[in-house]
Amino acid sequence: MGGRFPALVVAVLALVALGWAEEQVSISVQLDPPGAGFVSGEGLYPPGATVVLEAEPAPGFRFVAWEDEGVVVGTSLLFQFIAESDRLLIAHFEEVPGLPELGGSWEAQFSLLPAPGLESSQLELRTRRELFGMKGALSAVAGFSASAWRSLSFKATLTGGGLSLSGGLTLDPVSPGYESSYLGLTGSWAGLRWSLRVNHSAFGGVPPGPHLLYTLNVYLSPFSFTVRGEEGTDGLQFKDLLARITEVPLISQCLGIRARGSLSLTKEDGFSYADL
Structure with missing residues (x-):
């Protein structure tokens, strides 16, 4: 097995090249x-x-900058x-200092x-409270056009x-009706960061209909992995996988250059691509 693994790596890199x-x-x-x-x-x-990337701050936070x-x-x-x-990229946020127990804004x-x-x-x-050493925040956002109420969301x-x-719910006040919701959990430990998010959409499926999408992100420098699954007629199914390495230590040390790589797998195509 030890001799086959380097040969497999060389073969994959040759295909990519x-x-x-x-x-x-x-x-x-x-x-x-x-x-x-x-x-x-x-x-x-x-x-x-x-x-087009769009950042959405959680209640009690504000967006700062994109970093590359x-x-x-x-x-x-x-x-x-x-x-x-x-x-x-890195999306930087910061906690809003001195956020009152109850506040609001209009744009x-x-x-x-x-x-x-x-x-x-x-x-x-928006409002926030601290209970049993945990910080909680809740916000409600209503969007209007020039002549009508267009959106309502809770986070x-x-x-x-x-x-x-974290969790969120979006309603359509025009229909009226339910549009989408999400539930997320994130954590970090000893340099390992991870997040799990479940998105539900009333009309996100193919054909249009209820759709559940699961996304797991894992970051451990210099590696990152994103795995997505979706709910189908046969239950939870694999959708795609994206693995990345932001720096290859062996190449950096030997050649003095920074190398990055990525690998993609999809349900439809299997192996999609790899690059270095």
Whole structure:
């Protein structure tokens, strides 16, 4: 077995070098600190595709910046770029200091042309409490267009003992009806960080219908793994796996260059691609 493993590694790298694997670009995001929010838009993209990442702070936190290899590349909740190569970004959040037991905020967007007017607005009410050494926060957010009430969502977090539990619910006030919900758990121990998130959508399936998606992220520098599964007619099924290494120590030490690698597996295609 010891002699076969190096040969297998060489064979895989040779296939990659010859371009026999389907070219894909992996976009991953780590949260700092874990449990401080959620980021949508991660995954695999064809080169040249437009990637849109959106950060959503948990109650009691605010978004700070996007970081890529030690460089701040954005401070807006939305970060858009063209997929050219694998990227592992860090989404930085910070706890809101002195957050009152009960508070709120209102944001609005106005247009000046062709006539001044209100385009959209968002009202948020939030509260937080500390009980038995654990911090809890709850928020409700209502979104409005110029003429109608468009969205209503609730978010809650409970943090303590190295763990963070979060949940959310989104309703459609227009229908009215249920849209989606999620439940997440994150933790860290001795350099190992992990998160488990379950998303449910009323119309996210194919064909359109109820859909359950499970996402497990594990980070242990320089490795990161993302495994996703979905609920099907036969129960929980594997969807895809993305494994990344942000630095290959042997190459870095011997050649003095930084090397990164990734491997992707999908339910539909099996082995999808690998690169180094």
